Amino acid sequence: xxxxxxxxxxxxxxxxxxxxxxxxxxxxxxxxxxxxxxxxxxxxxxxxxxxxxxxxxxxxxxxxxxxxxxxxxxxxxxxxxxxxxxxxxxxxxxxxxxxxxxxxxx
Numbered sequence: 001x002x003x004x005x006x007x008x009x010x011x012x013x014x015x016x017x018x019x020x021x022x023x024x025x026x027x028x029x030x031x032x033x034x035x036x037x038x039x040x041x042x043x044x045x046x047x048x049x050x051x052x053x054x055x056x057x058x059x060x061x062x063x064x065x066x067x068x069x070x071x072x073x074x075x076x077x078x079x080x081x082x083x084x085x086x087x088x089x090x091x092x093x094x095x096x097x098x099x100x101x102x103x104x105x106x
Contacts, residue, residue, distance in 0.1 A: 055105035070094050075106055
C-alpha cells in the first residue's frame with residue numbers, strides 16, 4: 001500500500017465505524033537492515049521494500065503545475081486488515097504539516 005502510515009485503519013473506538021486521527025509522530029527502529037536485494041540469490045519481493053522519503057523535498061523538486069495537480073488529487077485506501085474491510089480512508093495527496101503548516105505529501 002503506497003503512501004500510507006501505520007495505524008491508517010485504526011478505529012477511534014473498537015465498536016466505531018470512524019477511523020482515528022493521523023499520528024503526529026511515528027518512530028521506526030531498524031534492528032538489522034534487510035539484505036541488499038541485488039546481492040541476494042533470490043529476489044524476495046515481499047520483504048525489505050519499505051521506502052521512506054522527505055516529502056517536503058519531494059514537493060520542492062516538482063513544478064508548480066505538478067504540485068497543483070497533486071493538491072487536487074486524493075488517495076483512497078481499502079484494507080481487510082484488522083477486520084476493517086468495510087472502512088474506506090480518503091485522504092488528500094498533499095496536506096499541511098500539523099505543526100509547521102508546510103505542504104507535505106501523504
